Amino acid sequence: MLFKKFTIKIGGKPVEVNKGLTDAYIEKSTQLAEWENRDGDELITLGSSYKKYRVHNWKDYQREKARPRSLDYDMSR
Numbered sequence: 001m002l003f004k005k006f007t008i009k010i011g012g013k014p015v016e017v018n019k020g021l022t023d024a025y026i027e028k029s030t031q032l033a034e035w036e037n038r039d040g041d042e043l044i045t046l047g048s049s050y051k052k053y054r055v056h057n058w059k060d061y062q063r064e065k066a067r068p069r070s071l072d073y074d075m076s077r
Contacts, residue, residue: 011036 007016008025015028038046050056053064 005016007014008028009015010029010032013032015032046061049065050061053061055061055064
């Protein structure tokens with residue numbers, strides 16, 4: 001597999017990647033499709049959840065959401 005830096009257009013948006021061509025295309029197109037298929041209310045709800053858990057990306061959000069919380073944690077917010 002070739003590895004190099006390249007830019008692809010997915011959904012009319014340029015995406016710059018530096019990895020294997022096939023892997024990069026599949027990964028980026030999946031990520032973009034995930035966000036393009038959400039409506040405004042879903043994005044607002046997700047943004048509020050990010051703020052609640054004090055995170056800035058999906059992986060951190062999933063990790064924090066799965067972490068057990070004490071009752072004191074929710075009361076202090």
